Amino acid sequence: MAQVEIYVGDGAKKILDVDRDLDHEFQTLSGIGDEAYLEDGAVFVHAAGVWVAIRLVRLDDPARYHKPLTDLARTVAGRL
Amino acid sequence: MRDRPALAALADLLRPLADLVAELPRPQRVAAEVVLLTRDSEETVDERVVGAATRSLLENALAAGRPVLVAVDDSPWLDRPSERALRFALRRVGPGLSTLVSCRTDTTSTLRIAPLGLDSGPARLTRLPLAPLGVGALHHLLRERVGATLSRSLLARIAREAAGNPLVAIEVTRAVQRAAPTARRPAPVRPRPEETTVRYLKLAATAAVVAVLTACGGNAEPAAAPPPPNEVTEPAPPIEETEATEPSAEAPAVDACALVTKADAEKLADTPLEDPVPVRETCTYSGPV
Numbered sequence: 001m002a003q004v005e006i007y008v009g010d011g012a013k014k015i016l017d018v019d020r021d022l023d024h025e026f027q028t029l030s031g032i033g034d035e036a037y038l039e040d041g042a043v044f045v046h047a048a049g050v051w052v053a054i055r056l057v058r059l060d061d062p063a064r065y066h067k068p069l070t071d072l073a074r075t076v077a078g079r080l
Numbered sequence: 081m082r083d084r085p086a087l088a089a090l091a092d093l094l095r096p097l098a099d100l101v102a103e104l105p106r107p108q109r110v111a112a113e114v115v116l117l118t119r120d121s122e123e124t125v126d127e128r129v130v131g132a133a134t135r136s137l138l139e140n141a142l143a144a145g146r147p148v149l150v151a152v153d154d155s156p157w158l159d160r161p162s163e164r165a166l167r168f169a170l171r172r173v174g175p176g177l178s179t180l181v182s183c184r185t186d187t188t189s190t191l192r193i194a195p196l197g198l199d200s201g202p203a204r205l206t207r208l209p210l211a212p213l214g215v216g217a218l219h220h221l222l223r224e225r226v227g228a229t230l231s232r233s234l235l236a237r238i239a240r241e242a243a244g245n246p247l248v249a250i251e252v253t254r255a256v257q258r259a260a261p262t263a264r265r266p267a268p269v270r271p272r273p274e275e276t277t278v279r280y281l282k283l284a285a286t287a288a289v290v291a292v293l294t295a296c297g298g299n300a301e302p303a304a305a306p307p308p309p310n311e312v313t314e315p316a317p318p319i320e321e322t323e324a325t326e327p328s329a330e331a332p333a334v335d336a337c338a339l340v341t342k343a344d345a346e347k348l349a350d351t352p353l354e355d356p357v358p359v360r361e362t363c364t365y366s367g368p369v
Contacts, residue, residue, distance in 0.1 A: 009361045022209070
């Protein structure tokens with residue numbers, strides 16, 4: 001099972017805010033866009049005034065996808 | 081609220097505990113029997129007594145060693161007397177009671193006050209926000225519950241119109257099936273059959289979504305009464321085309337599917353994925369089904 005969801009705009013920021021309210025653990029990603037945050041199964045990036053959330057649904061160890069999520073956040077920030 | 085029978089929800093909730101009613105003190109017993117409709121309701125029943133009876137029944141069940149879970153679906157639509165009685169009881173019942181309450185929020189609201197005063201008591205409250213179902217999940221749901229295997233484009237339209245709400249998606253799909261029994265291909269009617277289907281779809285979805293955009297928590301009335309069932313299940317005849325196929329004025333300038341391509345998504349997921357399904361400002365890549 002695999003699913004990749006991309007949210008652009010206010011909806012992306014909303015997901016980040018909800019996850020923060022739920023005390024999810026975030027890792028700040030420096031050097032990506034204006035700000036970027038990584039959590040298990042998702043990455044959030046803010047660049048050029050636009051928020052983007054990328055969620056990955058996989059059933060194995062979330063830590064395995066931290067680097068791919070970080071790499072994709074960097075790519076997305078460069079495209080914005 | 082006026083069209084919802086008073087105390088109907090509480091009666092449903094207390095019915096499994098009806099065998100404990102006889103042990104209640106008389107005022108509470110009378111109130112419980114009125115709620116359960118096992119006694120004439122000529123006798124005036126004070127709301128506080130209904131609340132107290134509710135509390136006593138829950139506590140007595142716990143004291144008897146029964147596992148008790150109070151489950152309330154779509155709490156804003158509780159009839160008000162039931163809501164007040166539950167609010168009263170849940171604040172006072174001691175430890176051991178589990179409560180599961182669901183409510184729907186619109187997509188712009190922040191987390192709100194918990195329904196039924198659940199955030200004001202000593203018990204630990206856990207919030208589980210449930211996001212709208214994506215296209216992939218709706219595909220499985222509709223195949224299992226409706227037996228419908230829809231074309232990708234139709235599934236994407238249903239997902240968009242239902243805003244990820246599974247119940248709305250089911251009703252809309254059933255309406256589409258009635259309008260075009262062979263849902264995988266457009267019905268052979270009038271010059272633009274696909275658009276006719278979309279009109280059915282939009283009308284049915286619009287009627288149903290009204291029920292979704294209700295506030296959560298507090299004592300406020302829901303924003304609108306739920307549509308009568310026939311509005312959802314019986315689509316009206318086709319109407320003139322609406323803005324359904326017109327681009328939204330609020331569409332984001334950034335295309336989510338262009339921002340993260342299929343190759344990007346497959347690299348991230350480390351597995352092949354199907355073609356993207358864009359829905360408003362989102363894009364979803366799902367694994368093969």
